[in-house]
Amino acid sequence: MRVVRAMLVIAAASSLAGAAAWNYAVGWHPSTGEYPIQGIDVSQETGPVDWLTARARGVDFAYVRAIRDGTRRDRRFQSNWAALGEAGMRRGVLHQFSLCRPAESQADAFVTFVPRAIDALPAVLELDLDAGCAARPDRAAVLAAIRSFLAVVEHHTGSPMLLKISEPFEQAYPVSGAIARPLWASQDFFAPLYLARPWRMWQASTIRRIDGVDRPVHWDVVAP
Template identity: 25%
Template sequence: MNKKRMGIIIGFTLIALAVFLYVFLNGTRWHNEMFSTRYPVQGIDISHYQENIDWEKVSQENIIFVFMKATEGHDYVDPNFKFNWEETGRSGIKRGAYHFFSMRSSGAEQGARIKEIVPYDENSMPPVIDIEIPTNYNELLVKKELQDLILQLKKYYNKEPILYVTYDTYNTYIKNDFQNSPIWIRDILKPPLLYGGRNWTFWQFTDQGKINGIDGYVDKNVYKSTLEQFNDSFSK
């Protein structure tokens, strides 16, 4: 192979690599978008970072469910939660609230705050506990506070709370316990695989989704199975 041809091949390879890196770092995770198409039930999760959402436009997209941030720790309330909760109630999108778990207060204190802020609604999805804490906490203490919170929410909302996890928090605090809790796993690089072959219920497959009615990026998710099973699992 002559030097000119080798140079052309190397040049095209570098250009292709640069394009891939640009798209990966600044745009949609296209490979996960492709993998996600096998799951018909798609949804989003939001917080105050997504401002001024036009829920009428969102409801015209193929969005079946939405999880929205409500609380964090024992004192923080997402400033957009009330608006998002009320508007999704009108839109017909299946809604659920998530709480960002903290070790700066007890599970009991956090549960009390959630119950003050998130209305009881038998038609909504189960509450979500978002577990993104550092992995250097005492494992037994984390599990105790989580268990206290789970039991309190289950009793009040009459639904088994969903646990949102990264691989780090799942492998550190969750994998051998909380077997009744549905798992919502973040994996923006590939289809998820949990330790021990445990099944996931929701998969957050990108943090760079685009949805009509929302400015900027939004997290996109899928449910593990069919729309019929989704409705069976999350109706009342």
């Protein structure tokens, strides 16, 4: 019986330690002393957001996905975009690039679905390897497609886009050293080092929980 009780005590302690670690992880964000400007990026997967509550919990800005899979409008884009404007928050849009869609079609979708807004933050091109797209063109073709997309969209927005590049995409198609645009890197908890140039923004967590949102959010900081 003593052995059993000891095992139960150890199991309970491990469970409590695990719960404490998880609670810390989902509440963590980089220091505001080091990174004063912090925000989130959201998509239809995030679900509804109470933007006034989010702002009160330290969200300085928000990026909302406008286009997914290259040409499809995110289902929550319009409602998020309008609500952010009503809340008086700084807002920007993200376009999820697809290796399975022509760059021209993707640029047309962006111009069609994303309104010009003089108060908008610079738009973002998300570059990641999508398991739902099996196409893997060679690097020259990918860089040409990205440049073609940027030429059209930047004419529409009037400002250079940021490139949000995942580590797998950067490894497959080294982009950060080839296209001179501000960079956005992604890595949970530890500042990323995989890009060829310093990043302007960092997605520091994909599991942060905040009041005003039922699901985890992507938490982002701006380089000081």
